[in-house]
Amino acid sequence: AQSVTQLGSHVSVSEGALVLLRCNYSSSVPPYLFWYVQYPNQGLQLLLKYTTGATLVKGINGFEAEFKKSETSFHLTKPSAHMSDAAEYFCAVSLQTGANNLFFGTGTRLTVIP
Amino acid sequence: DAMVIQNPRYQVTQFGKPVTLSCSQTLNHNVMYWYQQKSSQAPKLLFHYYDKDFNNEADTPDNFQSRRPNTSFCFLDIRSPGLGDAAMYLCATSTAGQIAKNIQYFGAGTRLSVL
Numbered sequence: 001a002q003s004v005t006q007l008g009s010h011v012s013v014s015e016g017a018l019v020l021l022r023c024n025y026s027s028s029v030p031p032y033l034f035w036y037v038q039y040p041n042q043g044l045q046l047l048l049k050y051t052t053g054a055t056l057v058k059g060i061n062g063f064e065a066e067f068k069k070s071e072t073s074f075h076l077t078k079p080s081a082h083m084s085d086a087a088e089y090f091c092a093v094s095l096q097t098g099a100n101n102l103f104f105g106t107g108t109r110l111t112v113i114p
Numbered sequence: 115d116a117m118v119i120q121n122p123r124y125q126v127t128q129f130g131k132p133v134t135l136s137c138s139q140t141l142n143h144n145v146m147y148w149y150q151q152k153s154s155q156a157p158k159l160l161f162h163y164y165d166k167d168f169n170n171e172a173d174t175p176d177n178f179q180s181r182r183p184n185t186s187f188c189f190l191d192i193r194s195p196g197l198g199d200a201a202m203y204l205c206a207t208s209t210a211g212q213i214a215k216n217i218q219y220f221g222a223g224t225r226l227s228v229l
Contacts, residue, residue: 043120
């Protein structure tokens, strides 16, 4: 079975500070990993994904994430927070084979303080 | 631009009154998904269509049904909405070429209120 744990339902950072949103997953087979962002009253937008290859993946808006198999983690980072980064962030996992379902974490709400 | 469109963005219905939410896509994707997202929770998959094949999640209530008359459109029908069905409903699509990588494209959602 697959599951995703996002540590910290709320994270606050100052504008210009490092953003670190944590995601740990559980999967019996090699997973695909995703980060989605959701702005208020909007749908989900794909930030970045890991499927195969390089474990450090870069996404939109300056975000990146690193797949660490030994730690079963896929933490999301951004060197310098911008006010426009304030949103809900969801980590998700799916299997590389078989069912095509996405399993989402419960989300982390990022607040950026001016 | 090609996209996933959900109508309406906001829907208000009465307790027990059937309601239909709509999703259309111009991506020509063969897979369409419906998710329910309650306040401060993760999106939860209700069901999906792979072409015309309907795949229901085991814990999706019978109150929720779906129709896909063609590739472009998919509907979510709630036969007798209860107060607990108030949520954001998200539609997403995926294509067979990307399905193994499960890249899904989401609409903006329909927020359903039940009075």
